[in-house]
Amino acid sequence: MSGKAILDYDGKKVELDAVIGTENEVGLDITKLRAQTGLITLDPGFANTGSCKSDITFINGEKGILRYRGYAIEELAEKSSFLETAYLVLYGYLPSQKELNEFDAGIADEAELHTSMKSHFEGFPDQAPPMAILSSMLNTLACYNPELLTTTYEGEAFDTAVAKIMSKVRTIAAWSYRASRGKSYMAPSPSVSYCGNFLHMMFSRPFDLYEIKPEVEKAIDLFFLLHTDHEQNCSTSTVRIAGSSHVNLFTSVAAGVGALWGPLHGGANAAVIAMLENIHKNGIKLSDYVDAAKDKTNDTKLMGFGHRVYKNFDPRARILKTQVDNVLRALKIDDPLLNIARELEEVALSDEYFIERNLYPNVDFYSGILLKAIGIPVNMFTVMFAIGRMPGWIANWREMLSHNQRISRPRQIYTGENLRPYVPVVKR
Numbered sequence: 001m002s003g004k005a006i007l008d009y010d011g012k013k014v015e016l017d018a019v020i021g022t023e024n025e026v027g028l029d030i031t032k033l034r035a036q037t038g039l040i041t042l043d044p045g046f047a048n049t050g051s052c053k054s055d056i057t058f059i060n061g062e063k064g065i066l067r068y069r070g071y072a073i074e075e076l077a078e079k080s081s082f083l084e085t086a087y088l089v090l091y092g093y094l095p096s097q098k099e100l101n102e103f104d105a106g107i108a109d110e111a112e113l114h115t116s117m118k119s120h121f122e123g124f125p126d127q128a129p130p131m132a133i134l135s136s137m138l139n140t141l142a143c144y145n146p147e148l149l150t151t152t153y154e155g156e157a158f159d160t161a162v163a164k165i166m167s168k169v170r171t172i173a174a175w176s177y178r179a180s181r182g183k184s185y186m187a188p189s190p191s192v193s194y195c196g197n198f199l200h201m202m203f204s205r206p207f208d209l210y211e212i213k214p215e216v217e218k219a220i221d222l223f224f225l226l227h228t229d230h231e232q233n234c235s236t237s238t239v240r241i242a243g244s245s246h247v248n249l250f251t252s253v254a255a256g257v258g259a260l261w262g263p264l265h266g267g268a269n270a271a272v273i274a275m276l277e278n279i280h281k282n283g284i285k286l287s288d289y290v291d292a293a294k295d296k297t298n299d300t301k302l303m304g305f306g307h308r309v310y311k312n313f314d315p316r317a318r319i320l321k322t323q324v325d326n327v328l329r330a331l332k333i334d335d336p337l338l339n340i341a342r343e344l345e346e347v348a349l350s351d352e353y354f355i356e357r358n359l360y361p362n363v364d365f366y367s368g369i370l371l372k373a374i375g376i377p378v379n380m381f382t383v384m385f386a387i388g389r390m391p392g393w394i395a396n397w398r399e400m401l402s403h404n405q406r407i408s409r410p411r412q413i414y415t416g417e418n419l420r421p422y423v424p425v426v427k428r
């Protein structure tokens with residue numbers, strides 16, 4: 001299938017080629033529009049704008065489909081692991097056992113931080129937000145790896161940068177938590193898994209090793225896997241935009257952390273817990289809360305509901321919902337917030353406002369409860385998301401460079417004052 005669209009404006013006609021993806025998504029190619037007509041398109045928030053062609057992730061928001069490199073998220077969640085899925089997203093194919101072992105070993109080797117990085121952690125005040133520490137420290141890694149400050153997106157140098165970032169992000173994340181609590185730093189263990197090591201660095205105490213329960217290790221692995229990539233979301237687009245200036249990978253992913261921090265993006269799972277706690281502590285009737293979320297005269301939203309792309313259901317939310325039950329059962333936790341979440345979901349899903357607007361629970365609706373049950377503090381939730389999203393950011397940075405993409409530089413429609421003369425301060 002191919003096609004063209006005709007744009008007819010003010011007597012000028014332009015033919016726009018249709019670009020068709022492998023899942024038959026159609027985009028109109030406007031790359032020559034301005035050169036041919038002087039026109040640009042206006043799409044604040046980019047809801048109708050394809051910023052790139054990509055082979056990494058496919059989403060069909062209407063049907064609730066999410067696939068990494070052609071593999072269904074449900075199948076990966078059941079059969080794969082975070083590191084195997086990370087390899088798939090980064091390199092485009094499922095690794096052989098040998099490739100996977102080498103990838104695992106490369107990451108395990110890089111878990112330690114340069115000893116002088118400790119002094120950077122010590123420079124942050126108590127209560128410093130872990131996301132701010134994470135972003136700063138990922139950028140700081142650039143200072144320790146000057147030989148990797150390139151746009152190399154394949155070969156040994158790229159693989160080394162991947163191993164360093166994927167591995168050290170866990171250490172930085174765990175240490176940022178410890179720094180924010182004034183606790184001593186726990187060195188990585190050489191004998192535990194990727195997720196087990198993260199839990200160890202978070203929760204072990206000197207001479208008192210944290211017991212890594214298989215259910216918890218599995219739940220963290222699944223949480224990371226479900227967050228591995230999500231095509232051109234706010235933080236991934238930020239990574240691509242930053243990287244398009246040919247800045248290095250460390251700085252590009254640090255920019256992604258900043259974008260992810262906001263409550264409308266990665267910060268939503270923490271906002272969900274705050275919402276559920278508010279309802280619980282203050283005994284708010286669920287129907288009253290839902291009414292407030294519908295009322296446009298205030299800022300209340302049903303956090304963890306709605307998505308820019310998913311308009312039917314978020315497949316990640318379905319998978320996590322089941323996982324939450326398993327973890328709470330294994331840890332013998334009876335969390336009243338989970339019951340509130342379940343009831344709130346029911347109330348909202350039968351409400352005309354949410355039905356009409358196709359608003360369903362997104363991945364954040366249940367992930368907060370899962371993380372809370374494991375003992376992850378709320379201000380670390382978005383950090384957890386960042387660890388999981390790292391392979392997706394790196395894969396997008398890589399793809400952007402391999403496609404030789406131009407620097408990202410959107411246009412605007414200027415709506416300010418026309419030319420006016422400067423008025424000296426005494427005359428204003």
Ligand code: ACO
Nearest residue numbers: 264265266268293301302303304305306307308357362364
């Ligand atoms: N609560 C109440 N109303 C909502 C909600 C919500 N959570 N989400 C959307 N709406 C309303 C909008 O106000 C809008 O109403 P209107 O048509 O009367 O003006 C309508 O639903 C349609 O909104 P969308 O265009 O679908 O929203 P948009 O794409 O701009 O934003 C977003 C998507 C930011 C996720 C939004 O749904 C939201 O703020 N949700 C709560 C925050 C959240 O859970 N974020 C996590 C997203 S997933 C992720 O980043 C991993």
